[in-house]
Amino acid sequence: MxxxxxxxxxxxxxxxxxxxxxxxxxxxxxxxxxxxxxxxxxxxxxxxxxxxxxxxxxxxxxxxxxxxxxxxxxxxxxxxxxxxxxxxxxxxxxxxxxxxxxxxxxxxxxxxxxxxxxxxxxxxxxxxxxxxxxxxxxxxxxxxxxxxxxxxxxxxxxxxxxxxxxxxxxxxxxxxxxxxxxxxxxxxxxxxxxxxxxVWEDFETEAGIKIFNNREVTTGFLPSTMLFMQSRREEADNSADNGKSNTPSQLEKDLGSFQGAKSAQKIIVIEYEDESAKPEFQPYAIQxxxxxxxxxxxxxxxxxxxxxxxxxxxxxxxxxxxxxxxxxxxxxxxxxxxxxxxxxxxxxxxxxxxxxxxxxxxxxxxxxxxxxxxxxxADDAIGIKAGAAINQLLQSPIPAETKIATLIYAYGFKQAEAEAMCA
Incomplete structure (x- = not known):
């Protein structure tokens, strides 16, 4: 066998x-x-x-x-x-x-x-x-x-x-x-x-996550959106290319420059002649x-x-x-x-x-x-200083809620641990 x-x-x-x-x-x-x-x-x-x-x-x-x-x-x-x-x-x-x-x-x-x-x-x-x-x-x-x-x-x-x-x-x-x-x-x-x-596949995965995060930043964390609009009249201007390529319209150029981390808080103005020519932005749900x-x-x-x-x-x-x-x-x-x-x-x-x-x-x-x-x-002084700072925080007259929040967000304690220390 x-x-x-x-x-x-x-x-x-x-x-x-x-x-x-x-x-x-x-x-x-x-x-x-x-x-x-x-x-x-x-x-x-x-x-x-x-x-x-x-x-x-x-x-x-x-x-x-x-x-x-x-x-x-x-x-x-x-x-x-x-x-x-x-x-x-x-x-x-x-x-x-x-x-x-x-x-x-x-x-x-x-x-x-x-x-x-x-x-x-x-x-x-x-x-x-x-x-x-x-x-x-x-x-x-x-x-x-x-x-x-x-x-x-x-x-x-x-x-x-x-x-x-x-x-x-x-x-x-x-x-x-x-x-x-x-x-x-x-x-x-x-x-x-x-x-x-x-685990070399994980090297590639982490690199992909890094690229994804970079794209999110460069697109200004904009949600995924579909744009519906009438056929471009500018298509006629591209006849010299024999249909092999299309020159971007001014609207496409404006939308492209509107995206990205450096484009936050910008205002884009879109003009249309009648209601039927109004572009429609339709977001779609993703994970x-x-x-x-x-x-x-x-x-x-x-x-x-x-x-x-x-x-x-x-x-x-x-x-x-x-x-x-x-x-x-x-x-x-x-x-x-x-x-x-x-x-x-x-x-x-x-x-x-x-x-x-x-x-x-x-x-x-x-x-x-x-x-x-x-x-x-591994210098002991770092831990000693951190312990002294925490003791000083616990003995301070500030509200308990503030102490708990500081212990959680500044020192990494869990909610239950922080509450027990401040009880």
């Missing part, structure tokens, strides 16, 4: 692309580029990504002198490299680092490579197996077609002297040798999904989009936060109780530090692997650890 799950599909499809000698990153070979655009359009997703990147990079290396070393001719420091790969790790769960060697087979330069620019070489081809293709426009945003001549192939990272000799010989000497790529990929032989791939979108927005935001595994207190800190002394945020920071500890360890191990083969010893103490974000950033 055969079984199958008709409603579950693979998020990405990996197929060989013989034209470019790579494995496609999904059917359009642009999965990372699509996810970047979706995250960029979703405020909550962008905030969650930034929070993850911040906690993975932490406060930098414990050995600060190690982080200050410049590791290539462009002035890149170890700390800047850490922040760059932590940003990729936070979203794509992987990262890439390009290294090149000197004649002593030691790493002489280290460069950051954007994860979205990396594609694995076609394993069925001897020329591209164990290689990676680097190209900055797989999504075809700049050019309509991918230019094969601009794709750079790098060998897979392997610091073994014998392997490097073989690679240099195959490249035609040191002058033609392009180095290796250290490619961290949690899926090993497959492309990884982004951190919150299970209460305002409430509908508000509910959707809250649920979408919650799912995105859950998808990135970020504590809600670090995203919606303003919704915390007014009597909080910072304890909730401190606990959230400790929790998120624990959640991202494995990521920091993986970055530390990558740095140790690479810079242990560097041509000079830039970390004599061999301390590769990354400092977590300290929980002390």
């Amino acid at each position: 055969k079984t199958y799950l008709p409603q579950i599909e693979r998020r990405i499809l990996v197929r060989p692309n013989q034209t470019f000698g790579i494995l496609n990153y999904d059917t359009d070979n642009a999965y990372p580029q699509r996810m970047l655009e979706l995250v960029g359009q979703s405020p909550t997703a962008k905030d969650c990504w930034n929070k993850r990147a911040k906690f993975i990079a932490g406060n930098g290396f414990e050995e600060t002198s190690f982080g200050k070393h410049i590791i290539n001719s462009k002035g890149l420091t170890v700390t800047k490299l850490l922040k760059a790969i932590a940003t990729d790790k936070a979203l794509f769960r992987g990262f890439g680092i390009h290294v090149n060697y000197n004649a002593n087979f030691k790493i002489a330069s280290v460069n950051y490579v954007k994860f979205e620019d990396i594609r694995m070489g076609d394993t069925d081809s001897a020329e591209t197996a164990e290689k990676f293709a680097i190209y900055n426009d797989w999504g075809r945003k700049t050019w309509k077609n991918i230019m094969r001549s601009k794709i750079t192939f790098l060998d897979k990272y392997n610091p073994d002297e014998t392997i490097i000799k073989q690679q240099v010989k195959a490249a035609g000497g040191w002058d033609n040798y392009k180095g290796q790529l250290f490619y961290f990929n949690p899926e090993v032989c497959d492309y990884p999904l982004i951190e919150a791939d299970s 209460n989009n305002d409430k509908l979108f508000e509910t959707t927005e809250r649920s979408v935001e919650a799912r995105i936060i859950k998808g990135f595994s970020v504590p809600r207190e670090l995203i919606n800190a303003e919704k915390s109780s007014g009597l909080s002394n910072g304890g909730e945020k401190k606990e959230a920071i400790r929790e998120f530090n624990d959640n991202t500890a494995a990521d920091r360890l993986e970055l530390s191990e990558a740095m140790e692997e690479l810079f242990s083969h560097y041509f000079v010893n830039i970390n004599p103490k061999a301390n590769w650890a990354i400092t977590p974000i300290p929980a002390t950033v």
Whole structure:
């Protein structure tokens, strides 16, 4: 008996692309580029990504002198490299680092490579197996077609002297040798999904809500209305266009300029010769989009936060109780530090692997650890000041109704809580 799950599909499809000698990153070979655009359009997703990147990079290396070393001719420091790969790790769960060697087979330069620019070489081809293709426009945003001549192939990272000799010989000497790529990929032989791939549809939903709100503002929150009027006499003026287009009448132009947030309080005057020529505006009922979108927005935001595994207190800190002394945020920071500890360890191990083969010893103490974000950033003074202000409010001689309203709207208490405090 055969079984199958008709409603579950693979998020990405990996197929060989013989034209470019790579494995496609999904059917359009642009999965990372699509996810970047979706995250960029979703405020909550962008905030969650930034929070993850911040906690993975932490406060930098414990050995600060190690982080200050410049590791290539462009002035890149170890700390800047850490922040760059932590940003990729936070979203794509992987990262890439390009290294090149000197004649002593030691790493002489280290460069950051954007994860979205990396594609694995076609394993069925001897020329591209164990290689990676680097190209900055797989999504075809700049050019309509991918230019094969601009794709750079790098060998897979392997610091073994014998392997490097073989690679240099195959490249035609040191002058033609392009180095290796250290490619961290949690899926090993497959492309990884982004951190919150299970909720990427919510990125698109939140972006749509943002666009809807913008349209509501630009149209002045006007209700949906149908305009009934006699056929335009101005149609005769458009005969030169052979009926392909119609020039807007003056009435249409006036109605268009009447809409929008900047057109509020304007008066439009419409003249008509007889009663039959009088335009009729007929509103039609639609759903209460305002409430509908508000509910959707809250649920979408919650799912995105859950998808990135970020504590809600670090995203919606303003919704915390007014009597909080910072304890909730401190606990959230400790929790998120624990959640991202494995990521920091993986970055530390990558740095140790690479810079242990560097041509000079830039970390004599061999301390590769990354400092977590300290929980002390949740300042207790904020909660103390809020508590003092509430106590002062409760002891003031103002009416109880005013106290209750202040507790509800200024400090976020519920009606029952505010009434109990003022009893």
